[in-house]
Amino acid sequence: MWSKLVVDMEKATVERLPYDKEYLELGGRALIANYMMDLVKTGKMDPKCDPMGPQNVLIFCTGVLAGTNFTTSHRLSVGCKSPLTGGIKEASSGGYIAKLMADQGLRMITVHGLPADDKLRVLHVGRDGKAELLDGEDLRLAGTYEVVDRMRERYGDAISVACIGPAGERKYKAASIQITEFGTLHPCRVAARGGVGALMGVKGLKAVVIEKPDTPYKVEYADKEKFQAAVKEINECILNEAKKDPFHVFGTVSTIESTGTNGILPVDNFSGKLFKDYEKLGVKEFLAKLSARGGCNQRPCQPGCLVRCSNVYNDENGEFLTAGFEYETIALFGPNCHISDLDKIARMDRMCDDIGVDTIEMGTACGVAMECGKLPWGDADGIIAMLEEVRAGTGFGPTLGDGCEAVGLALGAKRIPTVKHQAMSGYDPRNTKGTGITYATSPQGADHTAALTMGRAFDDAGRAAQAYASNKLQVAISFSDSMMCLFAFSNVVPKKELLGDLMSGLYGGPADFSRVTVGLGVKTLLTERAFNKMAGFTDADDKLPDFFYTERSDATGSVFDIDQKEIDVLFDF
Ligand code: SF4
Incomplete structure (x- = not known):
């Protein structure tokens, strides 16, 4: 038991x-x-x-x-x-x-x-x-x-x-x-x-x-044969799909190659500009540094992972610097702060891991601080010094440690990229509007992992589909977050119905996919929304900061123009 x-x-x-x-x-x-x-x-x-x-x-x-x-x-x-x-x-x-x-x-x-x-x-x-x-x-x-x-x-x-x-x-x-x-x-x-x-x-x-225990716990299965048959099929599917997946081949850093050209990569505190040096932070540079310095990619962060998106990044001397170095950290400490030095960003990643602080909050907060003149754009050493203050609890450290909104309020910023007090991650919502809807509505606050719909960004004719995409994906991610890593989940799609067989083989009952989609997906979202409502959140909290509705993205000419009425009914299942 x-x-x-x-x-x-x-x-x-x-x-x-x-x-x-x-x-x-x-x-x-x-x-x-x-x-x-x-x-x-x-x-x-x-x-x-x-x-x-x-x-x-x-x-x-x-x-x-x-x-x-x-x-x-x-x-x-x-x-x-x-x-x-x-x-x-x-x-x-x-x-x-x-x-x-x-x-x-x-x-x-x-x-x-x-x-x-x-x-x-x-x-x-x-x-x-x-x-x-x-x-x-x-x-x-x-x-x-x-x-x-x-x-x-x-x-x-x-x-x-x-x-x-x-x-x-x-x-x-x-x-x-x-x-x-x-x-x-x-x-x-x-x-x-x-x-x-x-x-x-x-x-x-x-x-x-x-x-690690002397005797590992043995799981009890309702029908082990059924479970193992489904596992075999899904694991094979994930492995085959993963081989074509850039996250498996390169890690999440591969995202820079697409967001750098289509206005999704945040630049200078979500200004909507393009960043001409994005390739200095891209896959080619990343892999060259890994191989020249004895680092590696395609590492599993947990035993048995078939996607293996993790990495080890060494410094100029071949000494270990950081690991699990991800797109969001690179995007937000990088172009969002006008920095194109991968080694300096890797150092910031290591510092944040060691200090124990969210790189998304820190990168976004530093972008706001730079816009307010606290540091010049591109001042990587200035960020490193501020992170030291977070560690030491001195100077600006306590404010920065409280995240993006705290920094914006302390410095009188007009453009603070947060929803429900949580910083946005490395995707400009004007150019991935489905993701913007996710930022606005997720019970978790602005969070790309709640449903990143990137890929449907500029299809004005299909704009109505953005709310549908966010809704559908938020349900899927809710059940993925209850059973597996979302990077493996994105490779399970051709066999997703077999997730019902896994539940049936493990716990008994019908091999019904709705046990997953409704039981772990829809119900979770509705329960989270109900909790938040009782905690005092209202529809007014399901909204992006004003500047995304009024300032056009230089890259595409877009603003975030999804009708709030569509957003307000997103979870009326
Ligand atoms: S479990 Fe997920 S995050 Fe960890 S290495 Fe595998 S795919 Fe990457």
């Missing part, structure tokens, strides 16, 4: 309990939505509560297919009421920890309450399955790379770590939770968005360390 850990930070206790039967067919984002709503229904959480207060619960959970050999079934989802947006939050991450949770027989860890003292603690789950809260004071203000080194010294290499850096300890609203990657053990995979690291910081939990 699956278990869960219930951690009480006030009493400094950990209990291992049977996993709730009613959540058995839920995982990831769907589980978080249901669990949070159940907290509200049972009176344990006021949806309007202070996200940094005692009622908020930090949730770590696996996907619904955890423990199986279905590819990418070991994503980690981190959930809570977001310290950044004030709404519901699911921040998804790759890495090794969800696999070790499953091997330990754990589907969920919930962290409750606030500590009675100001001590830091580490949640440790040993190879014998024993879970305890240990003193973590010796890790105070340590960067995440140091935390991992210290945990490896203490427990060996058969571990995974989820931890916060100084940003989380300082309770900055853009603080992330860093997760160690399979193989390298670098803390470069990230539950990045919504300030989940701030909540971990306020709870005084510096790290969660899970050891």
Whole structure:
């Protein structure tokens, strides 16, 4: 039987309990939505509560297919009421920890309450399955790379770590939770968005360390043969499709080649201009640097991933610099700040991972700061210095650590690219309008991973289809976030109906795709929307910042001109 850990930070206790039967067919984002709503229904959480207060619960959970050999079934989802947006939050991450949770027989860890003292603690789950809260004071203000080194010294290499850096300890609203990657053990995979690291910081939990158990948990199948037949077919499909997928061949950096030419790549704080030097940040340059310096790509961040979009990026001397270096980081610290030096951006990526802060919030915030004259455009060293202030908690650091909106408000900016207080990622919504609709309506705040509809950008005749595309994809991503990595999901489309067979083979019942689309997709979105409504959000929050409606993109002449009425009925299923 699956278990869960219930951690009480006030009493400094950990209990291992049977996993709730009613959540058995839920995982990831769907589980978080249901669990949070159940907290509200049972009176344990006021949806309007202070996200940094005692009622908020930090949730770590696996996907619904955890423990199986279905590819990418070991994503980690981190959930809570977001310290950044004030709404519901699911921040998804790759890495090794969800696999070790499953091997330990754990589907969920919930962290409750606030500590009675100001001590830091580490949640440790040993190879014998024993879970305890240990003193973590010796890790105070340590960067995440140091935390991992210290945990490896203490427990060996058969571990995974989820931890916060100084940003989380300082309770900055853009603080992330860093997760160690399979193989390298670098803390470069990230539950990045919504300030989940701030909540971990306020709870005084510096790290969660899970050891590989002596005896891995054995999953019980309703019909193992049926499950394995479906896995074989879907995994083959994903592998075949992945071979044609630029994310597999090059990683997400490959996106620069298309967004750099069509006005989607954000330039100079979402000005709508084109960036002539985008190729300096593109695949050719990236791969040349990897091969000349002994880096690599096509790495899996979790065992069994067939897409393998991860990478290791070394510096000029061939020394390790960063890993899991992604398009969004390059786009937002790059063209959005008028920077074309890949090595400097890689250094910013490493700093953000070590400090434990979301690169999307930081890159977008730096673009706003530059527009307001805080730094000159293109001043990479100035950004590096400001990130040091985030680490140290000095100067502009506390403001930057609270993210893009905090920076914009502090500097009197007129153009702040956020929705529901969360920064937009590396896609200009004037030129990918479906993605703009996603930014406006996702219960998660501005978030490309909620439904990136890129590719339909300039089809005015099909503009009405943009709302449909965003809606359909938001449903699909909701169920993908509950069971697998979305980069594998984009390769599963020809066999997607077999996801119903997986649910049936694992849990019994009909092999019905609607168990996935409705049960994990539509219901999750509606539950999240209902939570946000009770937290105080209204239709007025489903809107982009004004400048996207009025300022034309130089690249295309477009503004964001989707009728608000279409947006307001997007989730009237
Ligand atoms: S596709 Fe990329 S992000 Fe997804 S599990 Fe594989 S390596 Fe990790």
